[in-house]
Amino acid sequence: MAKPKKNTQAWAITYADMVTLLLTFFVLLMVILSEAEKQIDYQISKLLDKAHEQMLDGLDDKNIDVERVTKGVKVTIRGKLFDQLSPNISPEYLPKIARIGDLMKNTDIMKIDLTSLPDSSDENFTLMSELNNRGKELAVEIRCEGHTDDAPIPPDKKIKYRDNWELSSQRSLNVVKQMNRYASIDYEYFSALGYGPYRPIISVETIKSKKTRREKDRLREYNRRVEIYLDAFARD
Numbered sequence: 591m592a593k594p595k596k597n598t599q600a601w602a603i604t605y606a607d608m609v610t611l612l613l614t615f616f617v618l619l620m621v622i623l624s625e626a627e628k629q630i631d632y633q634i635s636k637l638l639d640k641a642h643e644q645m646l647d648g649l650d651d652k653n654i655d656v657e658r659v660t661k662g663v664k665v666t667i668r669g670k671l672f673d674q675l676s677p678n679i680s681p682e683y684l685p686k687i688a689r690i691g692d693l694m695k696n697t698d699i700m701k702i703d704l705t706s707l708p709d710s711s712d713e714n715f716t717l718m719s720e721l722n723n724r725g726k727e728l729a730v731e732i733r734c735e736g737h738t739d740d741a742p743i744p745p746d747k748k749i750k751y752r753d754n755w756e757l758s759s760q761r762s763l764n765v766v767k768q769m770n771r772y773a774s775i776d777y778e779y780f781s782a783l784g785y786g787p788y789r790p791i792i793s794v795e796t797i798k799s800k801k802t803r804r805e806k807d808r809l810r811e812y813n814r815r816v817e818i819y820l821d822a823f824a825r826d
Contacts, residue, residue, distance in 0.1 A: 627824075633717035634699075634728070634822050638662055641697035641820055648693045651686060661733075662821030665690055667765075668812060675749055677760035679768060687765060691773025694732060694820050704728060726824045732769070733781045733819040736762030739810035740787040740794055759784025765816050787813070 642658040645665065649656055653669035667690075671683050679687065694700060707722055708715050721728060736758035743753055751757040763782040769775055790813040794806055 630717060630720050630724075630726075630824050633714070633720070634824070637697075637699040637702075637714075637717075638820070638822060641694075641699050644697050645690075645693050645820075649689065654686065654690070659819075662819045665818040665820075666815055667818070668815045671816060672761055672814065675743060675751075675757070677751070677757060677764055679761075679764055684768060684772070687768045688772035690818060691769035691775055694769075694818075695773050695775050697820065699730060699820070699822055702728060721824055724824075726826055728822060729825045730779060730820075730822045731781060732766075732775065732779045733783065733821065734762040734765045734769075735817045735819070736760075736765075736782075736784045737789060737813060737815050737817070738787050739813045740790065741810060754786035755784055757784070758786050762816055765818065769818075791815075 639658065642656065642663045645663055646656045649665070653667060653671075655664075655666040655668075657664045657666075667683070667686070669683075670680050672678065673680060702714055702718075704727060708718050712718075717728070738754040738758045738761075743749060743751060743757065751760065759782065762784055766777075766780045766782045770777055770780070792809050792812055794809055794813075
């Protein structure tokens, strides 16, 4: 009588079941992590929405715009913010910059104590708990971005800046220094960038030749600006 053959493929069934379970486990884990990240992003977005409202209520100036954008809360300063070809802030704008800095410093997102976990009754408990569980922390950043118009800097030895790149960078840095000085915001929150004439709101090149020089100068003045972003994100 012939002996029954052993099922040499039985191990493959067990192995396949194990692989399926592992895949299911990892998919479930990814879903849980994704939901945690969404919860963190949602809570941070709520804080930025509130900061936008606080900034909007506290600033009423025709030369200052406040917007809620993807990169956080955007404050744009225009007008005679700087003298021509100078990085120095016009004196009449110093109180305005001080006001912007003071409002930012007193937003709820800037007041969060990052050194300890809040009490369960605190409105930021969910956010801070999720960050703590994932080994992350809340980072708050204030970015100052300087922009010039498209008029080239003349080759004058008295002008220390070679081009609009350098001029726009120094202008944004000067705004950072004034916010630090008047609002006592630590430098660790800041970054300063300069984009020169390369991110205009209105392109002067598209203006028809029949437009007057006065009109072009007005549009160039509109492009000369500093944008200040209050933003927050989770980091490792």
